[in-house]
Amino acid sequence: MLKEKILNKTAVVGVIGLGYVGLPLAVEKAKAGFTVIGFDIQKKRVDMVNKGENYIGDVVTEDLQDLLKKGKIFATNDFDKLKDCDVATICVPTPLDKFKQPDLTYVVNTAKDIAKRLHREMLVVLESTTYPGTTEEVVLPILESTGLKCEEDFYLAFSPERVDPGNLVYKTKNTPKVVGGVGKKSTEVARMLYESVLEAPVFVVSSPKEAEMSKILENTFRIVNIALINEMAIVAEKMGIKIWEVIEAASTKPFGFMPFYPGPGVGGHCIPIDPFYLTYKAREYDYHTRLIELAGEINDYMPQYVVQRAMQLLNERKKCLNGAKVLMMGIAYKGDIDDVRESPALKVLEHLEKNKANVLVVDPYVEKFTFMGEERKTEKLTQELCKDADIVIITTAHKKRIDYKMVVENSQLIFDTKNILKTFGFFGENIVVL
Template identity: 55%
Template sequence: MSYLDTFISKLLSKEATIVVVGLGYVGLPLAVEKAKAGYHVIGLDVQEMKVDLINQGINYISDVRDDELKAMVDVGRLYATSDFSRIYEADAVTICVPTPLDEYHQPDTSYVRQSTIEIAKFLKPGMLVILESTTYPGTTEELVKPILEKTGLICGVDFFLAYSPERVDPGNKQYNVKNTPKVVGGMTSDCTKAASVLYQSITEGRVVEVSSPAVAEMEKVFENTFRNINIALVNELTLLCNRMNINVWEVIEAAQTKPYGFMAFYPGPGLGGHCIPIDPFYLSWKAREYNYQMRLIETAGDINRSMPAYIVQRITSILNEQRKSVRQSTVYLLGVAYKKDINDFRESPVLSIIDTLRSLGAKVIYSDPHITSFTHHNYTYEAMPVTNELLATSDITVITTDHSLFNYEQIAKEARVIFDTRNALKNHHPSTKKYYHL
């Protein structure tokens, strides 16, 4: 049998061993789903803490069910390690490591590079390697493939290589790894086939095959660029509506009654998470190689990055109306996570808001039902319980994340001054006349 036939046969019989490199927000949910599909899964991570927690059946990712993780560990289908030599046991390896931006807004592919170097040490004929990390178009062909082929094995002949972008949406109760469609692009038709059959065996969603890894990479960046630009548009509209004394939330609600040609996006205190604020700049950076400037991406980035400063400006203005200075005022922030109902505060705009408020002399306190404490710039913040007294005595209460667990009736009734950046009180009527929306 050919390498492809042998690989597919192992998948169909569930005899394949799959390694997942990187056990974070993307890798761990994927590893659990692969184990649930009947495969023996080895999770690799350089952080020993994650390795130890998984092997104890302890979950640390909100999108993974605690009972499902523990069950897979208990029956021996999922095992975590920091020993990269275990890659040799793999029939397929999926790379799910971070691809952050550096201080110059350029892609940092060092984690992908190092992971590929480690995989190359144990690459063997018939193995499938899939990159899932979000990156710029060309990464699989220009970075991953040459490293793997230094072994003497030939891509598409001796081993398979493909790109399949992750589509994780933290906190989404409807779509997850199991039922979200997957896009797959391989270096050759056999590479695409191998990756496609693997994903078909673990997902209920459609598997969409495209002609190359570059198409799949571009598709992923386009998804998040689309969201980034439309969020920037509504954020900019918000700034104008505020000057014109128009309720932007009412504008959006009216606009989305149109049954075609409009998709609602909502303003907020800024963008957070590891995808939307970052991914478009992979494309902007890559475009320079072709002497092309992605002006819309860069403008959208400027607008979205300016929102935390605008929020602080509004807080200062609202306090001034109360004849108070931001200095020594108590600013009570409701929510630190970058979006509702999750415990992820990576790139959260609230961190920037906190930094600026503290630099202006404000006393900043917060509540977040999903983040009991966090450390930022070597300072540890502890969450406060939401109490009537705290709402009544704080100089301003700012709703920065619209978690479902907040009691908005209590907030609307008890807070002295409210600045709602998420339209969380749309169905409540604050008892105070000192209520402001974004």
């Protein structure tokens, strides 16, 4: 029955969690012809969606408004409406606590909410990144506590999200999808669902564990290689070697090399978090993931290293960081987006202020942000701010909305941790690159 509903697009799809993963997925499912109900505990998000007010960069506002007019999508915080859904997709946060231990509170609570409304011929898909085993060891028992049996009464699968905020080429619709079901029936139903929505291949794996591990592997690959190039950058600076030139030279090799770039650290909802889910799970098997933890240590050190370099640069000009006027350009974790989650720029700011620097933050994408429990506002970039600063530190590689020519012409000293100025062809004695 569910297969038929998916094929003729009469299935009602619920998407739980309307953030960077959930809202784009909800919109794409609605565009594919399904009726979609978006669930979120934040009333503000629910109200914005229902008014057609988009808050996610990867969603086209006109698409959302058109789908609302057609009645193909709406949002609610009334989880009883899950009873009306044939599919429930879980897209909730999976953060780490202060000890870098997985916090599955949102996943567990969502699974319990679904269990209260679970019915026969219902598909549940977990998309939130987590450690291998979560779908079968955490979500499945909660759902089967209802008396309904997976593969007999309902279906359960894991399909990792692959959202890359700000990516102009790959969006939800054209990014290949990985699917692993608890059994053959669950896998087949989940595969059919995603094939009916996406314009990309759906790769089927043996079980949810392989699907869960695939996402961990993707981001572990990145955190390790970023840590490698960050360490290379530190060593190269000590040896008087230009690391960006080294990377450019190495990139000419047509095989056996993939360029990664140094910076003030790693941020976002994936790279600083996901690998440590595997670290946690590996302990259950008496294995210590040394490489992952070392990579985390190196990347976590980079904000402090940036501030130490800034201190050194000021000292060379007979200035002290204590009391210096510092203009930080960028608080988002990535260029041309407004996302500050886990941003290394926040750590740079923390280290600067611990050293008694007077810091102003400029970010054309972020009007305000939370720092040390308080709301902070960003400044509007002006010539006066640049001229008045003892040092300008570029911490985010925004390619738009910033007049770098004006910054270069009016700043005494620029410490470019992202090498963004070279992208625009700016060089000068007042520019120092990480």
